[in-house]
Amino acid sequence: MKQLLPLLLFCSLSFGLWANNLQISNVTLTNDSTLTFSISWENSWRLDGTPPYNHDAVWLFVKKRDCASSQWSHADLSATVGDHSTGSPLEAYVDGKDSSSVAKGIFVRRKTDGVGNISSVSVSLRMVGLVPGQFDFRVFGIEMVNIPEGAFYLGDGGSSGSSFREGAATTPYQVTSEGAIAYGNTAGKLYAASRALTATIAADFPKGFAEVYCMKYEISQGQYVDFVNSLQSDQGNTRRITGTVASRNNITGNWPVIQANTPHRAMANLGWADLLAYLDWAALRPMTEFEYEKICRGPVTPVAGEYAWGTALVTDANTLVTDGTATETASNAVTPGAGLCNYNNNTVLGPMRCGYAAKPGTSRQQAGATYYGVMDMSGNVCEQVVHSYSDGKDYKGEPGDGEISTTPNAGHANQASWPRPEAAISTSSAPGRMLRGGSYYMTLVYLRVSERYYGTTYADDGTRANYVGGRGVR
Structure with missing residues (x-):
């Protein structure tokens, strides 16, 4: 027929x-x-x-x-x-x-x-x-x-007590394949003083060596609204996140006509379950903390204390221009070698437009871009990633299938191998998840590529927070 x-x-x-x-x-x-x-x-x-x-x-x-x-x-x-x-x-x-x-x-x-x-x-x-x-x-x-296949380093040589290193030394650990990685505080093994590995990292845990595609920007408010409006009623009500302009969340309405009044702005208030549902629906997957460092740093030798743009210098993006529009940016003069970054909860008090620092003629540093050209991996909103210990280490990196769960437990990612895709949005119940990259709400130390502090504080937490967003890979 x-x-x-x-x-x-x-x-x-x-x-x-x-x-x-x-x-x-x-x-x-x-x-x-x-x-x-x-x-x-x-x-x-x-x-x-x-x-x-x-x-x-x-x-x-x-x-x-x-x-x-x-x-x-x-x-x-x-x-x-x-x-x-x-x-x-x-x-x-x-x-x-x-x-x-x-x-x-x-x-x-x-x-x-x-x-x-x-x-x-x-x-x-x-x-x-x-x-x-x-x-x-x-x-x-x-x-x-x-993000092409290739070796890279975890850690930057010890700028943080929680960062990765090789054994007990203050030297970065080089990942040279997708093979299993042994943990421990002796030479040749991967180690971290806090949120340390608890077992050998299996070969099928995504380590960042293999080729992957990464979302260029954090999920925007417009993208998230498109997602929710394309669900059925019970799914949409589970994933619906609306609010006033407080913390610059400017989403209003009810399913299926939810509106993003600032669609270009990065989406915050994402719980772990919200992010996983979006990624499953889009046939993407969450990145691992190893992949986060590879995407930021590339194959080059780490710089101590570096941010996603490859230096330890920062200019605060605290003077908004054309706020709330498709061309929103900051007019701050950028120090040579520094990245323009939304951090420290200073004046802006919420996320800015996805890719706000990239203008015609800007350098990688001025645009706040990673080695490969991914935007906003330090600051703006936190990245939610799969950690490499306890519940996270069994993750195998299968992509989503384009569908999420239906009644009676509607609106969740249905990938059973992902760490706790059904995590409650109001409780500390998201084993396997950690935050990387810092946000507009945080001070500089948490924006460093190697910083894993939020692998200890608020790790495994499913709660929606106004400084947390995310993106996916495939």
Whole structure:
């Protein structure tokens, strides 16, 4: 029977001009199973022959809804890359992490080396497994950054008592493979004085050596609202986070018409269960604390006390310009070699726009970017990651499947191998989770790449807090 798929709905995730302005538009159905649309974003790059030897990309996935139903579900895509197409200069990429028969999403990225804007390039995605009927569709996109395979260091030589090191020495520990890592305070073993490892880290724990794609920005308020509005009623009410402009959380309304009045601003107040539900829905996964350090530091020798931008110098982003808009930034003059960073709960009193420090012509340090070009990994809102001890060490890094739980326990990630995806939002009940990178609320010491203090304080805590956000990897 021929499928009737007459009318498409689409969701365009729009960032501000300096946050690369990702736009998905003109969604059409070109046959019974292929969606075609235009994609644009700014400041794209591919540098295969030049450091940092990586590229950016957009993770694309599709949600579908039978016109007779109010419930959205994930649409599977073909796992054969040739079934998808893109215009120049892009290519489609299927990472093979789902199964041999379906893909939960695909990446689009530059096919060859180049730098610049991507302007209205056509993309076609072939869906599989559709049943006959009339459907609405929504296409979602998330900007990502490629983190290539390679060795890197944990710890920076002892700037913090909780940081990683090699044995009892104050030297960083080099990760050279995804193989098992022995723990202990002797030479050649990984050690930390607090929140120390309790057993050998198994080979299947994601250590940061393998290639991964990381969200370029923290989850924004607009992205989180798009997520909640695409759930069914009981799921949406579980994940709904609204409030006044206190702590700059500016989300209002009720499901399914929740609104983000500052959609470009980083999402705070995320509990562990909120983050995991979003990542499962988007077919991503949480990063580990090892991956956090790799994404920040890259392959280079650590700098003592460094922040995500690779130096130990900071300029406080405390003078807002165009507050609440798509071009929100800070006008502070940046000290040479320093990163512009929202920290110390000084004047701003909440998260700023995702990518607020990146302006035309800024350096890596001025933009507060990591070695690979990921934004805001120090300050703004805390990153929630899987720790490497007790409940966290058994994590294997499987990506989400695009679906979250339904009644009777609706609205949770359904990946059983993830650390406590059903953690209560009001209790200290999230074994396996820790905070890294600091936030607008914290002083400088907690923004350091090596700092693991919040692996001791507020670790394994599922409570929503107005300085905690997150992002995912795949």
